[in-house]
Amino acid sequence: MFMNANLFEPGKTKPERNFIQLAVKQNQRFDGRRSNECRDVELTFGADWGTVAVSLGETKVLTNVTCDLGAPTTSRPNEGKLLLNVNLGGVAFLDEVQSTHEPRSLTLNSLLERTFRSSRCVDLESLCVAAEQHVWCIRVDINVLNHDGNLYDASTIATLAALMHFRRPDVTFADDELHIYTEKEREFIPLLFLHYPVSVTYCIYKSSNQPIVDPTLLEENGADSVIVLSFNSYQELCTLNAGGTAPTNVRTIMQCARNAATRAKSLVDFIRKALSLDEERRLQGGRFIQGLAALIGDTQPKLSFRKLMGHQKQDQQVRTSEKMDVDTKCIDKPEIEEEDPPKKEIDAPVDSSSWLPQDEDLQELPTPSEASISKAGKAKQNRSKNKANKKQLAKKQNHSDSEEEAKQVI
Structure with missing residues (x-):
């Protein structure tokens, strides 16, 4: 899957x-x-606040959150700052000149800034x-x-997990003097959030109408279009990033949006449960090994989404997506049915007693054979009568028209 430097990236060749x-x-x-x-x-929390793998x-x-006191901007003097930085230097298959992953890091950084800064998920006034x-x-x-x-x-x-896990020290400002308290003096304060955004990525191909969620590196590089949707726990759309050459209609975008909303809500619930387990472990005096090797290796306990949340929500997502697939198939079926020639239906026997004339003198009902013969004879008589009536009406109309024209001429 992964290749050395100065070689082609997986999924880029024809x-x-x-x-x-x-x-x-x-x-x-x-x-x-x-x-x-x-x-x-899988989530792994480090010993320091705001360190999450x-x-x-x-x-x-691997994400690390730090804080420092500084001066605010002139446009927003009563709000703090939130800075995001992405580093792709640890990826092995990217070249040494960094010409490959510079645009990738820029797009990733801009997406994260729109998801967390532009949507104002953190209460900066606090x-x-x-x-x-x-x-x-x-x-x-x-x-x-590692990039797959x-x-x-x-x-x-x-x-999001690192920001929710982070704690900042308490500080007081009196007589133009700042005093920052240590963790022993006062407990650290968590950040305040307005909402919790999480993104979900879909890939669209020209050869298939079904979008693919959570693509691998080969699937992502071979895709014709990529759609990134960011939803919060209230199922509100925060950001939408779509680009590529594959045509996308409203139906596929709405299908991706509905599934992404449920996925984002379940991920936020998973992060909250993982944080509560980490707090319980800290209160019980669990042992935390510091360093990068502890986060990547098996020394630290890893909290899995499937183990904590179970398979119920994933089954619900599968059912909803299958229902939407069935709906799309049902919508596409009428187009096929219109092209097919209409089938001839066999005429069912109709009860003619309500609209055919009946003789008052007859009390007994005729047999089916007699009824059919009598109906045929009556139909012929009615047809001959109708033809005679039509001829008479035509003669009267012609006669009247000729008389009117003669009167006008005279």
Whole structure:
């Protein structure tokens, strides 16, 4: 899967792209997942506040949050700052000149800024110590350790978990003097949130109408279009980033949005449960090994999404997506039925007693054979009478027209 430096990135060559398009056309994925099935998410909390490692399959991201006092901006003097920085230096298959992952890091950084800064998920006014003088500057460093596709989702999950796990020290400002308390003097204060955004990534191919969620590196590089949707726990859309050459209609975008909303809500619930377990462990005096090796290795306990949340929510997502697939098939069926020639239906016997004339003298009902003969004779008589009446009406009309014309001429 992973290659050395100065070589092609997986999924960029034409044979690989054709192979991926063929596999997607047959509704098959390389890791055996369904098109609407996501990989397992694992969280590992470090000893320091705001240190979180996230693994989404083989994609691994390490996030660290730090804070410092600084001066506010002139446009917003009573609000703190939130800074985001992405580092892709740990990816092995990218070249040494960094010409490959510079645009990738820029797009990832801009997406994270729109998801967390532009949507104002953190209450920045609570970070103000003294208006126009001192505010807290929160810095989030996102280090990509291994890249196997879907960096957007892994980075947003890691950033949100790190910000929710972070604690800042308490501070007082009196007589133009700042005093920062240690953790022994006063407990650290968590950040205040207005909402909790999480992104979900979909890939769209020209060979298939079914979008693929949580793509791997091969599937992401071979995709024709990529859609990134960010939803919060209230199922409100925060950001939408779509680009590519594959045509996308409203139906597919709405399908991705509905599934992404449920996925984001379940991920936020998972992060909250993981944080509560980490707090219980800290209160019980659990042992925390510091360092990067502890987060990546097996020394620290990893909190799995499938173990904590169970398979109920994933089954619900599968059912909702299957229902939407059935709806799309039902919508597409009438077009096929219109092209087919209409089938001839066999005429069922009709009860003619309500609209055929009946003789008052007859009390007994006729047999079926007699009824059919009498109906045929009556039908012939009615047809002859109708023809005679039509001829008479035509003669009268012609006669009247000729008389009117003669009168006008005279």
